[in-house]
Amino acid sequence: MGPCNLLLLLVTAIGSVSCLQNVSRNESESVIFTVKLNLPAQNQRLVTWRFGTSTIATAIQGNTPTYSNSCTDRCSLYGNASLQLDNVTRADTGNYTLTVTNIDTTVQQTEQFHLTVYGPLTPPNLTVTNPTNGNPYLVNDTNVTLQCDSGGQNVVNYIFYKDENITACSQPQVTCDKDFLYFQPITMSDTGRYTCKIENPVGSNTSQPLSLTVIGRVSVTLSSNASSGLLRAGKDSVNLTCSSLGINVTFSWYLDGAPLPPNPRYHLMNSNSSLIISPVERTDNGSFTCIGSNFVNNDTSKPLNLNLTWTPDGDIQCIADKKDKNVTLSCSWEGGKPAAHVTLAFKNINKTELEKVSEIVSEANVSNTDSMLCNGSQLEHQFCMLLLDVPQGITKPPEALEQGRPAILSVTLNSNKMRASSSTHILPATFSWFDPREQSLSNVDGYSINSSDSSSKLEIHSLKPIDNGTFICVATNIMGNYTFKFEVKVPQVEGGGGGSPLSAGAIAGIVIGSLAGVALIAVAVFFIVKSTKKKQTNGSSGNPQMNLTEVPNKKQEDEEYVKYADLRFKNTNPSNKAETQQVPETEYSTVKR
Secondary structure, X not given: OXXXXXXXXXXXXXXXXXXXXXXXXXXXXXXXXXXXXXOOOHHHEEEEEEEOOEEEEEEEOOOOOEEOHHHOOOEEEOOOOOEEEOOOOHHHOEEEEEEEEEOOOOOEEEEEEEEEEEOOOOOOEEEEOOOOOOOOOEEOOEEEEEEEEOOOOOOOEEEEEEOOOEEHHHOOOEEEEOOEEEEEEEOHHHOEEEEEEEEOOOOEEEXXXXXXXXXXXXXXXXXXXXXXXXXXXXXXXXXXXXXXXOOOOEEEEEEOOEEOOOOOOEEEEOOOOEEEEOOOOHHHOOEEEEEEEOOOOEEEOOOXXXXXXXXXXXXXXXXXXXXXXXXEEEEEOOOOEOOOEEEEEEOOEEEEEEOEEEEEEEHXXXXXXXXXXXXXXXXXEEEEEEEEOOOOEEEEOOOOOOOOOOEEEEEEEOOOOOOOOOOEEEOOOEEEEEOOOOOEXXXXXXXXXXXXXXXXXXXXXXXXXXXXXXXXXXEXXXXXXXXXXXXXXXXXOHHHOXXXXXXXXXHHHHHHHHHHHHHHHHHHHHHHHHHOOOOOOOOOOOOEEEEEEEEOOOOOXXXXXXXXXXXXXXXXXXOOOOOOOOOOOOOOOOEOO
């Protein structure tokens, strides 16, 4: 005796009993719901069958049963209260309840059945129940649920597969419950093609594959192919790689927190995941980062600093400066990375520091025969020697001087102690120029001066007679000075033409001299006329002509030479000829210059 029958026997006396029996049939078959109650006599009972809440069959005191709803033309109610349902369909699946009432005592008994009608199965639909916000991918380390939706079909069993032959529910983080599969959580290894299979006594069917792609949250790592080596600025190249977890990742690059600026040395490769810098430069001395992004998240790498190195700016410098009674000696080789070691050597001094080293010595300890040596050590070695001496050098006299043309005077400092090497230097000097009148010259009044620490050039724009004489250039450094002289001789221009215009002083001198000459001539004429012993009796009209006659051997008491004037008159009227008379003797008057 089953448990339901035992329960019926125990509680029949007290009234209603409910015991559910499961019954299954295939479509088009018949089913009999067999009653196991202790029934009263037929003439004392009321039998009622319901499908769900609808009455489908009734029999009173053994009279002919009546049928309604889904039972019409398909049901048979027997005398033992059992009900037969023919040609079942899936619509007949559900709960059936029998109620038997004792008309005399009004005591009721009930019995319940659940009918499942199985038909041929159609393919189910496998879906992801989690909202994805339109994203086609699932995120690693999140909970995901799959549902095998049979569309209301009567299914006995659900089976989930991964890649068609692996039972998906066997994974440790996967739980299956009827038509649901739970990933708790899903991992990137769960990426694959999933199907679900439904089964019942009639048959089975399988869903279409569902492809799941699980992506990880973006995580980036920045690395360099020269992480342990030095990179020489201007010479070496480097490849930075931004490695990422996740798919559909886009990359962007930053230097010191700012977007990487456009630069022909920067080359982005492999969908921007690689940055080639060729060559590296000092401006790359900063923190590089890369950011990887997709629809899930973005991630920034740890900063990466290139191990850059470069030589100092320019050549090593030897410097000497004087203030009061002290001389400061310095060696400088700055701007390198790493900083250069610089050594200063002077007499018994040997001192080393980074980038720059100085030493103050007394002026009395520095003589014109001394020199200072600077040595620098970094990626390469350099040295320089500074000669501590007064200026020395050579001059270049002007060539092919010509009045009205330019002329150039130049001085170049050097020393007979200088070696052939360009690493030996002399002290820097300043230059001062002076004209033949010892007036200081500058870039005005027809002169141009161009000077450096070791040379100077004076250009005379247009030579004039006033430029005749000695030009002077004084070169001065901390050890003293030296004077360079230039003799300039400007040739005179024949005919007086082509020269420079006379100054106001020269013109005034010429005028005064001319007036003085005229006065002397007038005085001479006066005395000549006065001292003539014999005068001409018949004068001739016309202009007088004066000739100066020199008597070289006649001396006066003061031993001076005397020039005499001989006055003759020319007749300007030919029709009136004067009678020519013989002048026996002419007497000269003495005119002193």
